[in-house]
Amino acid sequence: MAQELVLVVIKMIVVFAVALLIVAYLTYFERKIIGHMQLRLGPMRVGPHGLLQPIADGLKLFVKEDIVPHDSDRWTFYFAPILNLVCALVLLAVIPFSYNFMVTRLNIGVLYVLSLASVGTIALLLAGWSSGSKYPILGGLRSAAQIFSYEIFLGFSIMGVLMISGSLDLVKIVEAQSKVWNIVYQPVAFVVYVIAALGELNRVPFDLPEAENELVAGFHTEYSGFKFAYFFLAEYANMIVVSCMAVILFLGGWKGPVLPGIVWFLIKMCAFFYFFIWVRATFPRYRYDQFMRIGWKIMLPIALANIVVTGVVMMLV
Amino acid sequence: MMEKGLMDKGSVEGQVTEDLMRDTLKTREMWLNMGPQHPSTHGVLRLILALEGERIVDTEIVIGYLHRGMEKLAEAKTYPQFLPYTDRLDYISSHAMNFGYVLAVEKLMGIEVPERAQYIRVMMAELTRISSHLIWLATHALDIGAMTVFLYCFREREMILDLFEMACGARLTTSYFRIGGVAHDLPDGFIEQAREFCKIFPKKAQDYDDLILKNRIWLSRTVNVAKISGEEGLNLGLTGPNIRGSGVYWDIRKDEPYSNYDKLDWEIAVEHGCDVYARYLVRLKEMRESCKIVSQCLDILEKLDGPVMAKVPKVIKPPEGEVYASVEAPKGELGFYIVSDGSPKPYRLKIRAPSFANLISVPTMVRGHMVADVIAVIGSIDVVLGEVDR
Amino acid sequence: MAGEKEKKVSKEEVKEERKPKAPAAEEAAKKKAAAPKDEAPQEPQVDVDTLPLVKRVKEVKGEFIEDVKYFRGEITFVVEKEVIVDLCHFLKDDSETRFDFLTEVIGTHYPEREKPFEVVYHLYSTSKKHRVRIKVQLAEDEEVESVFPVWRSATWYEREVYDMLGIRFANHPDLKRILLPDDWEGHPLRKDYPLQGPPGYREAWIKAHCASTNKL
Numbered sequence: 001m002a003q004e005l006v007l008v009v010i011k012m013i014v015v016f017a018v019a020l021l022i023v024a025y026l027t028y029f030e031r032k033i034i035g036h037m038q039l040r041l042g043p044m045r046v047g048p049h050g051l052l053q054p055i056a057d058g059l060k061l062f063v064k065e066d067i068v069p070h071d072s073d074r075w076t077f078y079f080a081p082i083l084n085l086v087c088a089l090v091l092l093a094v095i096p097f098s099y100n101f102m103v104t105r106l107n108i109g110v111l112y113v114l115s116l117a118s119v120g121t122i123a124l125l126l127a128g129w130s131s132g133s134k135y136p137i138l139g140g141l142r143s144a145a146q147i148f149s150y151e152i153f154l155g156f157s158i159m160g161v162l163m164i165s166g167s168l169d170l171v172k173i174v175e176a177q178s179k180v181w182n183i184v185y186q187p188v189a190f191v192v193y194v195i196a197a198l199g200e201l202n203r204v205p206f207d208l209p210e211a212e213n214e215l216v217a218g219f220h221t222e223y224s225g226f227k228f229a230y231f232f233l234a235e236y237a238n239m240i241v242v243s244c245m246a247v248i249l250f251l252g253g254w255k256g257p258v259l260p261g262i263v264w265f266l267i268k269m270c271a272f273f274y275f276f277i278w279v280r281a282t283f284p285r286y287r288y289d290q291f292m293r294i295g296w297k298i299m300l301p302i303a304l305a306n307i308v309v310t311g312v313v314m315m316l317v
Numbered sequence: 318m319m320e321k322g323l324m325d326k327g328s329v330e331g332q333v334t335e336d337l338m339r340d341t342l343k344t345r346e347m348w349l350n351m352g353p354q355h356p357s358t359h360g361v362l363r364l365i366l367a368l369e370g371e372r373i374v375d376t377e378i379v380i381g382y383l384h385r386g387m388e389k390l391a392e393a394k395t396y397p398q399f400l401p402y403t404d405r406l407d408y409i410s411s412h413a414m415n416f417g418y419v420l421a422v423e424k425l426m427g428i429e430v431p432e433r434a435q436y437i438r439v440m441m442a443e444l445t446r447i448s449s450h451l452i453w454l455a456t457h458a459l460d461i462g463a464m465t466v467f468l469y470c471f472r473e474r475e476m477i478l479d480l481f482e483m484a485c486g487a488r489l490t491t492s493y494f495r496i497g498g499v500a501h502d503l504p505d506g507f508i509e510q511a512r513e514f515c516k517i518f519p520k521k522a523q524d525y526d527d528l529i530l531k532n533r534i535w536l537s538r539t540v541n542v543a544k545i546s547g548e549e550g551l552n553l554g555l556t557g558p559n560i561r562g563s564g565v566y567w568d569i570r571k572d573e574p575y576s577n578y579d580k581l582d583w584e585i586a587v588e589h590g591c592d593v594y595a596r597y598l599v600r601l602k603e604m605r606e607s608c609k610i611v612s613q614c615l616d617i618l619e620k621l622d623g624p625v626m627a628k629v630p631k632v633i634k635p636p637e638g639e640v641y642a643s644v645e646a647p648k649g650e651l652g653f654y655i656v657s658d659g660s661p662k663p664y665r666l667k668i669r670a671p672s673f674a675n676l677i678s679v680p681t682m683v684r685g686h687m688v689a690d691v692i693a694v695i696g697s698i699d700v701v702l703g704e705v706d707r
Numbered sequence: 708m709a710g711e712k713e714k715k716v717s718k719e720e721v722k723e724e725r726k727p728k729a730p731a732a733e734e735a736a737k738k739k740a741a742a743p744k745d746e747a748p749q750e751p752q753v754d755v756d757t758l759p760l761v762k763r764v765k766e767v768k769g770e771f772i773e774d775v776k777y778f779r780g781e782i783t784f785v786v787e788k789e790v791i792v793d794l795c796h797f798l799k800d801d802s803e804t805r806f807d808f809l810t811e812v813i814g815t816h817y818p819e820r821e822k823p824f825e826v827v828y829h830l831y832s833t834s835k836k837h838r839v840r841i842k843v844q845l846a847e848d849e850e851v852e853s854v855f856p857v858w859r860s861a862t863w864y865e866r867e868v869y870d871m872l873g874i875r876f877a878n879h880p881d882l883k884r885i886l887l888p889d890d891w892e893g894h895p896l897r898k899d900y901p902l903q904g905p906p907g908y909r910e911a912w913i914k915a916h917c918a919s920t921n922k923l
Contacts, residue, residue: 038468204462205534208689284534285462287689289371381886386902388871389895393902424779551808551833554860567833638778641829641840643810654813654829665896669811669829677863706886 011103012093019092023236024054030277037281061232064225071132072222080127081223081230087120088237095244096171098254098261109170110162113245114155117200120238121147127231128219140219142288143202149295150199150206156303157192160185160310161249174253181252188306190250192299194275197242199295201235204280206291243272349688353382359456359695360702362676371687376680380673383706391666396422396496396633399666404490406668406704410449412441412481413646414704415494420575421642421653422496425635433623434498435576440511440614441484441493442644443607447518448477449647449699450600450607457597457696458529461538469524476514483507496633498626508615515612522604530601539594543682543694546591553681554674557649558603559698562596564589569645583610593697600699634661641669648672648699670704753777760837763803768794783840788851791828791843795857798830798839806830806839809854812864814872816897822846824874828854845874853879871896 028043028050035042043050068077094109096102106112121144128140162168164185165176173182183190199206220231247253247268254261286294351364361382367375387406391399403418404411416438423430430438451470458466478488483504485493493500529535545555547563560567568585570578586602588595635657643652649671656665675698682694755761755777764784765772771794774785786794798806810829817823822844831838843851853876854861865876866885873894876882884891893900903909 034464038465039472040468207462281465282528283463284458284529284532284538286534287538287687289687290537381884381888384886386895389900389902427779548807552859554809554858554863565833572833572836639783640779640781641810641838650810652810652829654811654827656815665813665815667811667813673863674860677860 008103011101015092015097015103016089019089019237019240020233022240023233024058026236026239026273027057027232028054029273030280033274033277034281037278058229061226061229066226067222067224069132069222073130073132076126076130077222078227080123080130081227081234083126084120084123084234085230085237087116087123088234088241091116091241092237092244094170095241096174096248096253097244097265099171099174101262102171105169105171107167107169110158110168110173113241114151114158117238117241118148118151120234121151123234124219127223131219131222133222136219136221139221143219146202146206146288146292146295147200149292150196150299153192153295153299153303154196154200156300156307157189157196158249159303159307160189163307163310163314170248174248174255177252177255181250181255183250186250186306186310188302189310190246192303192306193246193250195294195299197246198276198279199291201239201242201276203239203276205283205285208285208288208291239273239276240269243269243276246272351691353379359700360705362695362700362702362705364679364691364695366688366691368688373683373686373688373691376683376691378676378679380676380702380705383702385707387707388666388668391663393662395661396635396663399663400495401490401492403668404492406670406707407449407646407648407651407672407701408489408703409452409701410445410647411489411491412438412445412493413449413644413651415492416442416576417642417644417646417651417653419494419496420644421640421655422633422635424642425638425640425655425657426496426629426633428497428627428629430498430576430627431624432577433502433618433621434625434627436614436617436621437499437503437625438494439576439578439581440611440618441481441491441499443610443614444477444480444511446607446647447604447611448474450604451477453600453647453696453699454525454597457693457699458525460692460696461535463529463532463535466525466528469521469528473518473521476517480507480511480514483510495626495629497629498624502625503618508619511611511615515608515615518608519605522601526601536594538690538693539597539697540590540592542593542686542690543697544591545678545682549681550678553678555649555678556671556674557645557647558586558599559596559649559675559678561585561587562599563591569643569650573643575642575644581610581613583613593693596697632661634659643669646671648701648704649675651704668704668707670707672698672700672702672705676700676705755782758782760804760839763801764798767801768797781838781840783842785842785844788826788843788845788849791841792852792854792857794841795828795830795854799857803835804839805832805834807833809858809860809864810838812854812861812868814868814874814896816872818898820844822849824849824872826851826868826874850875850877852877853882855879870894873897 031053032042032050043053046052046056068074091113093103094106094112096105124147125140125144128136128138128143131137131140161173161182164182165173167173167176176182198204220228223231244265247265251268254265256264256267259267347368349366349368351366353361353363363379363382365377365379366373385405387402390402394402400415400418403414406414422428451474455467455470455474458464458470481491481493482488484507485491485500487493545553545563547560547565550560550563551565555563556567564587566585566587569575571585583606584602586599586606588598590598635655637657637659639654639656641652641654643650645651650669651671652669654665654667654669655663658664679694679698682698683691686694755775756765758777760782761775765775768790771786771790772784773787776783776785784794795806798804808831810831811827813827813829815825815827817825824845824847826843826845828841828843829838830841845851851874853865855865855878862880863885865879866882868874869876869879869882870884870886871894883889887895893905895904
């Protein structure tokens, strides 16, 4: 019993540490990749080829002055970014990186992930409201509205996969893909999932609430220093979680020839990262009303239709 | 929600107070200030937006943050001394500003500029047009979110700025033109390098098209946004690519040709969409046409010899009288009105700046749109505050 | 290079021309006195009434026109201030003139004249491709009516004229300063306004806004 506990604790620490490291270096690779796509080099100065850049950024945010606005609700102001980051990192507890490497195995893994992602949205609302000024409130409301709109059809796109796999357990879902990956059976759901992921992560082309040229600077206007770093880390941690889920649900998790499972998992995850970064470098951004229209009027019907078609095909086959 | 501290005593505030007093049950409009410092207003431009929900009901534009008193200064400087000031008007397309000024003074004095100088001027003006449109495209795309186009455009602009540096030593504020011609002839190697640019540019310009011309997101942000008809545009003072995007066939280079534009083979760029996308297409086409003009000028300049400066008296004392001369600057019609009293300094010099007039139509264009569109509109009008405020 | 040699020759020529001053200068002065002042050596003599635009305007609104001038290919009408809006409506709507574009409204200050202020309107026709200039002369404190009903762009041009010269426009929807701050006193483009700004203003501003006492 004690041995199991120690093992779980070790796994937790490993996953936590690796996740934070990946988050930090994800920011670095984003800057590098976007830079190269834009005919420039990206960070080059801090360390060889700028490899120590994330550490420098973290240190900078750490030593900044802690500013709390006068009109803010102090405790909520401190609590909101922590909640956001916690919700993002806790999701990693159920992700199976390999057939025997996961922190814990829940038989309702998918439900767990979807629910905690929604709790993260509450954190944004709290952050916006507790700042005590006009623009963060509006920005927070906007971001929250955007995220839960896209979460709805994120959930629906996963339904098709659940119907095929017959279980909410993430390990069983991957096992069900031992012959054919789910992307072959659910291409439409895959596309809808990817778009929902972009919307939920507040990334281009759906990043208007965060855009610099938007007047409303978003829910994290009043945050500076390490509290801002929490939001920043949470955004990239969410990106990791979303990519992991995509790999598990659609791309066969750790399945692959020759290399060990976890290596395949990481490769597929990095493919997703590259895709998200590539999209950021390429596309303009949608206006707020346009992407809400896309979410509700286009994506949601498609996701629902996908469920119906999957059901019908499953009955016939 | 109304922040009185931000408002000047202006009509918009007065109107809202009246509304308030009349009908307290009506929902109040919200004021949003896009202050002078803002990443997207292309300079120190202040917009006060009256919003009802997300839609803009009215706009007030406040300018003057960059006013340097150029017209008053002109009355204290001699004609050649004022030339570098014109660079600082639209600092992005300084050759075109110089062009307008020297044409006005030459018209006043009745000077005829030698052929070689005229073709050099045309070539420089068109290279400036390409450079200015590249910056426009870069910033416009960046505002709407496509950040990669920004860097691609600057890559080509570097080549043009290198050419300028070769010819006159300066990249941005060039002062290459003189009253009566250009300062000095083109250096060796200029024509080869310029030809290199003309060969590369159409292919590289294809990069910008690949990224955004048919992109769904770009189209949904720019098509049917900020429509203004040709007639309304003319009434409100729009000139240049803005009015040509609304179907008006007006280009000063074609209608009142100066400096041998009528001897060159090129087409005017007109679109009928009247929206942001149409203006975008017009400027894209203009860049390609300018490239054509530059190649033709290079061909001519290779064979044409001659002086690059007319016989101009050392002290420029125009006869008494007044003239108005205008050129097609990248942003619209740039005009200079000079009143001379026979002395070496102008008695009155008025600069008709295209961006100043183009801003007049922004409130009309933006009415009924959302806040995110304001940035697209200002980008599509292509304002440079240097010439708005002078 | 060929161009530079040519330029050197022209400089020398110019110097030579200026050397024999005394006898030639007297003759030149006599010539200048004889010829009208606003004509350069190459300016051809043109009878303004033969120009089609002048003919048309005089035909229909002849009573408005006080004077017609022609210089360097540009036609200038000098009119009384009362008729300006009428004339502009005519010029915009008439099928032969069709001035659908107001290029600029300019103000100038001639302090030595009886009517020291002058408001100049530049018009352009996009269909007929011709230009015209209309001038209105005003005394101190006289107002001229705004041409805003004819071309809406007049609002900003007239605001600038008011800002820089202090000429007021009647029936202007929103006459206030445009380039200078709203609380500025004085009108800079008047000839009696110093180039450096009002005396003492700069020092007062520095004292009020700058922390250090160093003179800039």
